[in-house]
Amino acid sequence: MAAAGDAAERLTYDQDRDVLSQFAAAPRAVTALVVRHAHAGSRSEWDGPDEERPLSAKGRDQVAALTAFLPLFGPTRVHSVPNVRCVDSVAPLARALGTPVTPEPALAEASYKASPEDAVARLRAIATAGGTAVVCSQGGVIPGLLAALGVESGVEGAPPSRKGSVWVLGLDGDKVVGAHYVAEP
Numbered sequence: 001m002a003a004a005g006d007a008a009e010r011l012t013y014d015q016d017r018d019v020l021s022q023f024a025a026a027p028r029a030v031t032a033l034v035v036r037h038a039h040a041g042s043r044s045e046w047d048g049p050d051e052e053r054p055l056s057a058k059g060r061d062q063v064a065a066l067t068a069f070l071p072l073f074g075p076t077r078v079h080s081v082p083n084v085r086c087v088d089s090v091a092p093l094a095r096a097l098g099t100p101v102t103p104e105p106a107l108a109e110a111s112y113k114a115s116p117e118d119a120v121a122r123l124r125a126i127a128t129a130g131g132t133a134v135v136c137s138q139g140g141v142i143p144g145l146l147a148a149l150g151v152e153s154g155v156e157g158a159p160p161s162r163k164g165s166v167w168v169l170g171l172d173g174d175k176v177v178g179a180h181y182v183a184e185p
Contacts, residue, residue, distance in 0.1 A: 062164030076131030
């Protein structure tokens with residue numbers, strides 16, 4: 001690391017150079033923010049295709065909270081399952097960042113059921129591609145993805161995933177080194 005080398009030359013004490021050397025050798029964790037889409041009402045009360053189910057009034061309030069909260073982590077990319085409720089949960093954030101919402105069909109419930117391994121691999125690829133990624137998915141996917149990444153289960157078994165919630169993941173390569181659940185941003 002050139003910056004560390006330059007800094008080391010300017011340090012006076014050996015102990016300071018040791019601290020800098022240890023810091024430069026430490027793993028560099030990246031952050032991924034895994035969002036469950038905001039509230040979209042009941043499937044049974046929606047007549048159209050489930051992929052087109054829109055956000056409810058409560059969901060729009062959750063989107064406002066997500067749009068205020070997620071920038072605190074410096075996101076640079078936004079990814080989402082291509083369902084309306086998922087895209088609409090992160091589209092205001094993407095607009096604020098000046099970035100597109102990248103569709104992620106591999107992280108949708110049907111794709112996950114067909115190939116959980118592909119979904120896990122896709123989430124790892126997104127998370128490790130550089131910068132901080134926001135990834136919006138569904139309740140039938142997120143707990144399994146997190147468990148496959150080694151995130152500790154909640155009290156009731158699977159990691160929780162309320163509508164409009166966020167998992168803040170720190171990854172070193174493909175290993176999760178930190179995970180924090182935010183039920184209501």
